Structures are given as structure tokens and as C-alpha cells.
Amino acid sequence: MNSVLSSTKSESLSRLDIEAIEMFISFLKLIGLPKSVGEIYGLLFVAPEPLTMDDLIDRLKISMGAASQGLKLLRSVGAVKVVYTPGERRDHYVADLELSKFAAAFIKEELNPRMQRAMERIGRMEAEARLMDDDAQKIAFQRIERLKHWMKRGQKMMPWILRFLVS
Amino acid sequence: MNSVLSSTKSESLSRLDIEAIEMFISFLKLIGLPKSVGEIYGLLFVAPEPLTMDDLIDRLKISMGAASQGLKLLRSVGAVKVVYTPGERRDHYVADLELSKFAAAFIKEELNPRMQRAMERIGRMEAEARLMDDDAQKIAFQRIERLKHWMKRGQKMMPWILRFLVS
DNA sequence: TCTTTTCTTCATTTTTTATTGAAGAATCTG
DNA sequence: CAGATTCTTCAATAAAAAATGAAGAAAAGA
Secondary structure, eight states: OOOTTTOOTTOOOOHHHHHHHHHHHHHHHHTTOOHHHHHHHHHHHHOSSOBOHHHHHHHHTOOHHHHHHHHHHHHHTTSEEEEOOTTOSSOEEEEOOOTHHHHHHHIIIIIHHHHHHHHHHHHHHHHHHHTSOHHHHHHHHHHHHHHHHHHHHHHHHHHHHHHHHHO | OOOTTTOOTTOOOOHHHHHHHHHHHHHHHHTTOOHHHHHHHHHHHHOSSOBOHHHHHHHHTOOHHHHHHHHHHHHHTTSEEEEOOTTOSSOEEEEOOOTHHHHHHHIIIIIHHHHHHHHHHHHHHHHHHHTSOHHHHHHHHHHHHHHHHHHHHHHHHHHHHHHHHHO
């Protein structure tokens, strides 16, 4: 059992905690993640010891559902790890400090699939354009070329970015 | 006046239009822009001739307000230009095909300001950490170092990305 | 196996974000 | 400058996204 002294429960947030949390809320929002996920990761990032879900619920004042789902997401992108603590019933969580995980997940889960679908779309657009009369066709192909150009550029850039991120 | 034949009003969307629109909705959403902005840019991107706000309202079935605000935003990032058409009362709009404008605007308006604020935050975090006792301080500085590391990495990367985008 | 604790899921509610459309400002035309 | 047209703004509404918490599943211990 936790002694009264060692319990991290119901400790309130330090200024350091709050700075970290606000920072991650802001950055993670950028890649489309909800506030609660930023809060959870932010707190875990600065926490000197692993925290339980209860700690998070308690200190961040978020619901059980938000905590569970947020941790699930963070685990799925590898940004949070479970630390099994012998003699403790609950799971304990720590932040993986490798921030590139977020960017990598964003690229993998958001950007790449869209690019994939865009390539298919471009194929269909070319088929449509071929049915047009000369003038319209010329303009259409010009624009489609532009799209292809940017797609290629994106695809050339991505591996480079990933390599840069991984260090 | 528009002749009955040349009027582009109330023409419905071709499959090509729809592919382009869906594509831009999807990509612009990625950088936090609303659907209506994607629709507007998508249609302008494939339109062979400049369109008026009315054309957009008509063909996309969006409200006057959405059209006006969407065009304002797109103009502000340089993704749409006004083409003055002699003898025509209304403004005519064309898409700037330089897609990098979106990425550049995103970096300038979203990413950079956040990085700026993050740097300030990190300064405050260091001040807070200095007030902690030894053990906690050591851990705190370790994490703060990590943040600084990623900030530097980001800031090194950005100009490179921008140069790459501009071509 | 039964009981207790911890965690997950998901229907509902809340919050946030985007859209609408009417009022009125700005612009053009004669 | 009056009248008509076009465009912008913004309060109200609608739509989308996130958070809540209760029901129950999974896991651990007795």
C-alpha cells in the first residue's frame, strides 16, 4: 500500500508541470490530437516517476474515459510505455522522450494514407480529362501535372524527414 | 451580361471537379482548414476560367459568408488571386497553383509562433527546475534538455523545408 | 470460483468549430 | 448623388469533435 507520504495522488500540478502540459497541448493539437492527450503526455513527460491512470485522472481532473483512451492512443504511437511495477496492482505509465514518435505517427497515419488516396484520385482525374474537348483538356492536364509534381515532391521529402527525425 | 451559353453559373460539378475538391478538403483539413476552404480552393484549382463568388456559392452550395471568409483566408495566404476583369462588376478569382503557399502559411502562422512560445516556456521551466531539490532537479533538467534538443532540431529543419518548398 | 480492483467501451452530454444569412458597408454606374 | 449591386461582418444556428461516466469486461487475489 502507498504510505500517506509517498502517495503521488492528489498532489496538485507544479508550475513546471503546467508549462509542460500547456506546451504539449499546443503542439499535439497541431497534429490533430485532443487536449486531453496533450495533458496526459505533458504530465508524464515531466513526471519523475511512473504514474498510474488514477494519478492522471486525479491531477489533471479528467475523466476515466479520457484517461483510458488517451493512454491507449499514446501507447499506440509509442509515445507512452507501460512499466510493470512488481507488487503494484495498477499499470504504471512513463513517457517515451523520443518526440519524433509523434511526427512519425502523423506521417504514417495521416499524411501517407492521404497521399495514397490522392494518387488514385489523380489517376481518375486523368481519365476524366481525356474525355474533355481539346481546350479544356489542355488546361486540365496542366493542373493535374501540377498536382503530380507536388505529390512527387512530397514523396521525395518524406523519407528525408523521417531519417532526420530518427536522428 | 453573361449570355445564356457562356454563363458558368449553376453548372453542376463534374467528376473532375469533385475529385479535386475532395482531395483539397482532405489535405487542407490536415493543416486545420475548414471544409469550405478546401471546397473553394479545389474548385478554383480545376476551373479553366476565373470564377466569381457567386459561381462558388452556386456550384458548391455554400453560404455567402462561408464564400467570403474562405476567399479572404485563401487570399491572405496567397493561394487565391483576384483577377480584375474589365467590364465585369464582380471580382473574379483564380487559384495560385503554387501549393507550397499552404505549407509556408502553416509554418509561418502555426508552427513558428508555437516554437517561439515554447522557447519562452523552456526558459521558465529552467527557472522552476533550479528551485527543486537535487534529485528532482537532475531529472527535470534531463527532460528540459530533451525539449531543447527537439526545438533545435525543428529550427534547423524548417529553413531547409522552406527552401525545398520554394523549389 | 467468487470478490474486488482496474481498465475499456460507448451512448450521452458538453465544448469547440464551422456555417448560415441578415444587416449594413463598400463599391460601382448612370 | 441616388440606386443598384457586390461584398463583409457577426450573432445565431448547426455540425463536428471531445469529454464524461456508467455498464460491464478483464485481471488479480483470496
